[in-house]
Amino acid sequence: MIDYDIVVVGGGPAGLAAAIEAKKNGIDNILVIERDRELGGILQQCIHNGFGLHIFKEELTGPEYAERFINQLCELGIDYKLDTMVLDITEDKIVTAINTVDGLINIQAKAIILAMGCRERTRGALNIAGSRPVGVYNAGMAQRLINMEGYTVGKKAIILGSGDIGLIMARRLVLEGSEVIGVLARGGYAAGLGRNVVQCLEDYDIPLMLRHTIVKINGKDRVESVVVVETDENKRPIPGTEKEYECDTVLLSVGLIPENELSNNLGISLDRGTRGPIVNESMETEMEGIFACGNVLHVHDVVDYVTQESRRAGESAAKYIKNQLNSSGRCIQTKAGEGIGYIVPQKVRIDNLEGPIEFFMRVRDKYQESKLVIKLDGITIREVKKKYLIPSEMERLIINPKLLKENQGSILTVDVVSKEA
Amino acid sequence: MYDVTIIGAGIVGTFIARELSKYQLNILLLDKENDVANGTTKANSAICHAGYDAEPNTLKARFNVEGNKMMEDICRELDVPFKRIGSLVVAFSQEEMVTIEELYQRGIANNVPNLKILNKKELVEKEPNISPNAVGALYAPTAGIMGPFELAFALAENAVDNGVELLLNNEVKKIDKLEEGYRIYTNNKEIDTKYVVNCAGVYADEIHNMVAEPQFKIVPRRGQYFLLDRIAGSTVNSVIFQCPVKNSKGVVVLPTVHGNLLVGPDAQDLDDKEDRDTTDDRLEYVRKSAYKTSEKIPFNTVITSFAGLRASPDTKDFIIGEIKGTKGFIDVAGIESPGLSASPAIGKYVAQLLKNIDGSFKENPEFKSTRKRAIHFMELSNEEKNEIIKKDPRYGRIICRCENITEGEIVDAIHRNVGGTTVDGIKRRVRPGMGRCQGGFCQPRVIEILARELGKDFTEIPKDGLNSNIAIRETK
Numbered sequence: 001m002i003d004y005d006i007v008v009v010g011g012g013p014a015g016l017a018a019a020i021e022a023k024k025n026g027i028d029n030i031l032v033i034e035r036d037r038e039l040g041g042i043l044q045q046c047i048h049n050g051f052g053l054h055i056f057k058e059e060l061t062g063p064e065y066a067e068r069f070i071n072q073l074c075e076l077g078i079d080y081k082l083d084t085m086v087l088d089i090t091e092d093k094i095v096t097a098i099n100t101v102d103g104l105i106n107i108q109a110k111a112i113i114l115a116m117g118c119r120e121r122t123r124g125a126l127n128i129a130g131s132r133p134v135g136v137y138n139a140g141m142a143q144r145l146i147n148m149e150g151y152t153v154g155k156k157a158i159i160l161g162s163g164d165i166g167l168i169m170a171r172r173l174v175l176e177g178s179e180v181i182g183v184l185a186r187g188g189y190a191a192g193l194g195r196n197v198v199q200c201l202e203d204y205d206i207p208l209m210l211r212h213t214i215v216k217i218n219g220k221d222r223v224e225s226v227v228v229v230e231t232d233e234n235k236r237p238i239p240g241t242e243k244e245y246e247c248d249t250v251l252l253s254v255g256l257i258p259e260n261e262l263s264n265n266l267g268i269s270l271d272r273g274t275r276g277p278i279v280n281e282s283m284e285t286e287m288e289g290i291f292a293c294g295n296v297l298h299v300h301d302v303v304d305y306v307t308q309e310s311r312r313a314g315e316s317a318a319k320y321i322k323n324q325l326n327s328s329g330r331c332i333q334t335k336a337g338e339g340i341g342y343i344v345p346q347k348v349r350i351d352n353l354e355g356p357i358e359f360f361m362r363v364r365d366k367y368q369e370s371k372l373v374i375k376l377d378g379i380t381i382r383e384v385k386k387k388y389l390i391p392s393e394m395e396r397l398i399i400n401p402k403l404l405k406e407n408q409g410s411i412l413t414v415d416v417v418s419k420e421a
Numbered sequence: 422m423y424d425v426t427i428i429g430a431g432i433v434g435t436f437i438a439r440e441l442s443k444y445q446l447n448i449l450l451l452d453k454e455n456d457v458a459n460g461t462t463k464a465n466s467a468i469c470h471a472g473y474d475a476e477p478n479t480l481k482a483r484f485n486v487e488g489n490k491m492m493e494d495i496c497r498e499l500d501v502p503f504k505r506i507g508s509l510v511v512a513f514s515q516e517e518m519v520t521i522e523e524l525y526q527r528g529i530a531n532n533v534p535n536l537k538i539l540n541k542k543e544l545v546e547k548e549p550n551i552s553p554n555a556v557g558a559l560y561a562p563t564a565g566i567m568g569p570f571e572l573a574f575a576l577a578e579n580a581v582d583n584g585v586e587l588l589l590n591n592e593v594k595k596i597d598k599l600e601e602g603y604r605i606y607t608n609n610k611e612i613d614t615k616y617v618v619n620c621a622g623v624y625a626d627e628i629h630n631m632v633a634e635p636q637f638k639i640v641p642r643r644g645q646y647f648l649l650d651r652i653a654g655s656t657v658n659s660v661i662f663q664c665p666v667k668n669s670k671g672v673v674v675l676p677t678v679h680g681n682l683l684v685g686p687d688a689q690d691l692d693d694k695e696d697r698d699t700t701d702d703r704l705e706y707v708r709k710s711a712y713k714t715s716e717k718i719p720f721n722t723v724i725t726s727f728a729g730l731r732a733s734p735d736t737k738d739f740i741i742g743e744i745k746g747t748k749g750f751i752d753v754a755g756i757e758s759p760g761l762s763a764s765p766a767i768g769k770y771v772a773q774l775l776k777n778i779d780g781s782f783k784e785n786p787e788f789k790s791t792r793k794r795a796i797h798f799m800e801l802s803n804e805e806k807n808e809i810i811k812k813d814p815r816y817g818r819i820i821c822r823c824e825n826i827t828e829g830e831i832v833d834a835i836h837r838n839v840g841g842t843t844v845d846g847i848k849r850r851v852r853p854g855m856g857r858c859q860g861g862f863c864q865p866r867v868i869e870i871l872a873r874e875l876g877k878d879f880t881e882i883p884k885d886g887l888n889s890n891i892a893i894r895e896t897k
Contacts, residue, residue: 035822085819100814103807122859124648124725129701132727134889138861149865151879151892176896220695221888261823264652 002107004079005029006317007095009086009262010115012041013303014294014310016069018113021314023076027321031107032073032080033097039073039080040066041117042140043303045147048168050195054304065303089266093289111289111317114263114277115310118295120165121255123217128160130216135223139165139253143172152176154249158226159183160214163392164192164301166253171200173249181245182207184214184228186235189366191253191392193301213237214250223248256299263292273342274298280347281357282316282325283309291317298344298360301394305360312358326351332376332404332412339364339416341391348412353401360396363389363416370418372397376409389416423449423586425775426605426614428593428628429621430454431462432569433756435576436768437618441775442583444782449612450577450585451605453592455887456846457839458573460622461760463849464646464697464729466673466686467569468660470759471508471561473528473536480739482531484763484770489563491765499575500794501568502678508564508660509539509548511555511714517664521559528561535562550656550717564660568678569761570849571794577839579792583785587839590887593621596631602749603632616749616775623694623732625740625754633744639755641694642733644686645703647711650722650857654680661714672710674718679852684711684718686729697728724857731757741767742774749778795833795851799825820870821863823856828870835874842875844868845885868892 005027008015011034019032038044043051046062053059056068073080084099095107120138135154137145143165145151157173159166162185170180183190183201188210190197201208209228215237216227230241258276260268268277268285276297277285284291293313294306319325329351334343341362348357367389374382374397381403389395397414404412425441427434430452438450454460469492475481496503512518521538528536537560544551544558581587591607602615619628626639649656654676663671670688677683687703687710704726711718734740734755744750753771756763776782796809798816809829810817816829834841834850841847844854844867853867854860860867868882868891875882883889 035819083818085822085825087819087825098806098810098817098819100810100817103810103817104803119858120861122724122861124859125723127699127701127704127723127726129699129704131698132885134884134891141861141864144865145892146896149869149879149892150896152894152896153891154893215701216698221886 002105003029004031004107004109005321006031006111006113007107007109008032008113008115009089009095010034010041010117010294010296011039011080011082012115012117012294013043013066013069013306014117014296015041015113015115016066016073017307017310018115018291018293018314018317019078020069020072020076021311022318023078025315025318027318030078032078033084033086033095034080034082035085037083039070039082045140045144046168047147051303054302055307086262089262091266091287110321111291113313113317114285114290114292114296115294116259116262116296118256118258118299120252121257123252126252126254128214128217130218131220133217133219133221133223135219135248136217136250137252139163139169139251142251143169146172146176152178154178156181156247157249157251158214158245158247159251159253161185161253161255162190162192162208163253163255164196166251167192167196167200169251169253170206171204174204174206178249180206181247182209184209184212186213186231187211189390189392193392215242217250223250226250256295258296258299260296263296266290271342271346273336274344278346280345280349281352282319283313283345284316284320284325288327289320298342301392305394305396308358309360330410332410334359335411335413336361337413337415339367340414343414348404350401350404353404356398356400358396358398359414360394361414362391362394364391366390367416367418370416373415373417374399375413375415376404376407377411379407379409381407422602423447423612423614425449425616425618426451426612427618427620429460429619430457430573430577430587430589431460431620431622432458432573432761432764433620433753433767434618435573435580436764437620437753437771438580438585439576439583440768440772442580442585443772443785443788444776445785446782448580448585449614450580450587451591451593451607451612452589455590455883456841456843457577457587458570458849461730461732462569462573464727465569465761466675466758467567467677467683468508468673468675468762469503469565469567470762471528471536471564472531472533472759472762473524473559473561474759475531477527477530480741481759481763484739484766485759486532487766488763491769492565492567492762495765496567496572498790499572499579499792501571501575503565503567504678505563505565506659506676507560507562508662509544510559510662510664511544511551512557512664513552513554513713514556517666518557520664521557524559528559533561533563536560547659548657548661550715551661552713552715554713566660566675566678567761574839574850575792575794578837579789581838582792583788593628593631596628598632616751616778618751618753618771620753620756622756623730625732625752629744629752629754632750633747637740637754638735640733640735641691641696641730642757643689643691643696643728643730645699645707645728646683646685646726647704647707647720647723648725648727649682649684649719650724651680653682653719653722656682656715656718663710663714671713672707674711674714679855682718690733691730694730697730699726699728725859733757739763739767741770743778751775795830795837798827798830820866821853821856823858824852826851826853831867831870832874835871842871843883843885844871844891847871864891
């Protein structure tokens with residue numbers, strides 16, 4: 001058995017930031033376990049720029065953003081293992097991992113930070129009808145093939161789903177000499193960030209086909225065509241609107257799913273809205289001493305916020321080890337109200353609040369000229385005006401702890417109030 | 422000249438090849454695809470039926486019951502998964518209980534052992550998630566679940582170990598009768614052979630018609646399925662059929678040997694023998710129909726859907742035997758359900774048939790009946806795991822994180838005597854990409870390993886068929 005104070009599962013942006021912050025908060029004995037061949041996670045395949053605007057006030061590429069944290073991790077002398085897969089975590093905080101050098105190892109941790117990231121929803125989960133030819137890829141996998149392995153996948157592509165990876169890959173394929181028929185969104189708006197719609201589609205004359213989806217994929221060995229239909233307000237196909245497009249590649253960017261298999265086996269409760277663990281103000285799951293941050297907790301759209309959230313997890317894990325987290329006292333539960341999909345964290349233990357607390361949430365629909373109304377046990381404690389709310393952009397709400405301390409109540413809700421939906 | 426050429430390397434062809442390898446013969450196992458088990462064998466219900474379904478005194482009934490008895494031992498010899506979990510045919514009304522009684526009687530007539538009719542209480546005890554509308558069931562403890570393509574790979578490996586030659590990528594175009602034997606023309610070769618066994622699945626009628634007058638027609642009958650995540654695997658404990666009703670056979674709900682849940686199939690006769698498309702309307706039918714069995718099937722955990730083609734004969738029964746007036750040419754056609762369950766018995770029967778026709782088969786004294794599968798790394802104890810990693814560190818590298826498949830297992834699957842050469846071939850042998858991410862993370866790594874081990878370029882590695890290379894060229 002090997003002993004560590006903190007084991008961080010995952011060496012992507014979340015794991016790196018959490019480990020660094022824990023070290024800065026006085027914990028020396030930290031191990032980061034990464035399953036890939038290098039640190040940095042998915043950032044390493046995101047060779048486009050736009051990372052770091054909030055944290056570094058500059059536009060970095062994914063690998064550059066990762067490099068800053070990797071360098072810091074190395075400067076701080078934090079241990080890490082690459083090409084190492086965590087197979088199991090027990091309630092007693094024993095982490096079982098495997099690699100080619102150490103074999104199967106058990107590590108006893110005092111605290112664990114879950115930072116496993118997420119995976120892409122697949123064609124199988126969507127059940128798109130038709131044949132099973134080559135040429136249908138998740139956008140992230142195509143990104144890896146092109147940007148890391150150095151191979152391109154097709155000459156003429158159509159992209160289903162307007163998530164950020166889909167938008168970025170549309171541009172990437174064009175730069176690689178492929179033709180992109182369009183990016184299809186089932187609903188009336190793109191699922192990715194507005195800036196990506198402009199920079200990846202509009203700047204390259206790639207059509208964004210709102211209210212469209214693919215209902216069938218044709219082709220024996222390789223994709224030969226797809227059948228596209230228009231969708232109604234409920235995102236359902238409208239019969240009679242079928243149109244066939246010839247292409248050899250279909251990319252899917254239809255959602256990301258937090259990778260919580262380890263958390264599930266461990267018996268950690270998950271939130272149905274986020275599909276990630278339920279956490280408190282310290283990013284601690286319902287299992288004491290086990291923390292979670294980044295895309296394993298809820299899917300983010302900007303890495304800078306992953307970093308901020310993960311720093312909180314790292315700092316809290318350090319406090320936990322130093323016995324500075326207060327598990328008693330008043331606890332407020334958060335609840336997604338009208339128009340809100342989820343809120344993270346789900347619990348706030350008032351005594352642990354030192355500075356302002358940040359809530360992350362996503363709205364369910366598109367709203368204009370609206371406001372977010374924050375209530376404690378039904379009584380409004382604050383309102384924040386919002387010009388524009390859209391599910392694709394995560395909302396951050398920063399609340400002064402005084403507001404929570406001075407007002408009674410145990411349930412905090414956030415509602416969207418708007419004139420027009 | 423070969424003694425025997427077997428056309429079709431599906432479950433039937435591989436069983437026959439292995440059975441014939443018990444004799445001192447030159448045997449060729451031929452397939453048009455680039456891998457073994459790439460037709461009906463790769464997409465079916467993976468059930469070893471008990472044998473109460475088929476009408477008494479049919480080949481289906483005979484070989485099903487016989488095959489069921491042989492299957493467990495063969496799977497053990499060849500080190501492939503088999504679990505005798507039993508099957509239930511569930512009735513949803515007293516009227517349907519009459520059919521259940523009929524099935525019971527038919528099972529008795531077919532010599533199916535240990536059949537039992539369960540009342541509602543007994544049924545619910547066995548299957549707590551069964552629909553509250555169920556009233557009773559026929560229980561057949563001898564039914565089992567298995568891995569059809571794992572078995573076909575193992576049979577092919579064992580056959581090759583025992584001297585059978587395997588030739589892939591050769592589609593039969595024409596067959597001429599010689600003075601003695603036959604000349605088979607494929608897209609690549611001419612093959613002379615004394616005897617021919619036609620087990621070409623949905624194409625068996627076309628192969629038959631190359632040497633004789635048409636006597637039967639094979640209709641590709643498509644069936645569609647859902648495969649659900651392992652977290653759904655324990656929804657049911659046995660293979661659950663619905664009581665057959667007019668116009669509908671209903672669908673089957675069963676756990677797989679790998680712990681997933683399988684739901685399907687429907688049945689639809691087609692013209693196109695390559696049409697394995699899934700369709701929205703049929704899958705919706707499968708979903709709705711399955712809810713009749715259990716409302717607790719978590720369809721939100723579907724990881725994929727697929728379709729397979731049954732080789733359905735217009736004669737209704739299996740067609741097995743020497744074509745009249747065409748000496749030494751054996752049809753093994755129309756092997757639809759319960760074909761998988763019957764396949765061991767069919768293999769044995771066909772070998773005997775040829776032995777009788779020839780009269781001079783000599784036993785192969787070096788025949789080896791066992792075959793060891795690759796190491797299933799995750800099934801080992803911690804000590805064993807560490808020992809193996811010390812010997813071969815590649816077993817310490819997990820490539821498929823959903824199914825926890827190591828690089829060592831993938832490399833082994835490539836270098837076996839019937840090794841995988843495609844991404845899907847590796848997936849069917851050792852399962853990387855079978856899990857919930859469907860290869861999203863591991864596929865580039867599997868291509869890389871295949872390219873390295875086969876000495877090929879990354880761009881030459883196909884997903885499945887010959888023209889399905891994944892990477893088309895290096896980036897600019």
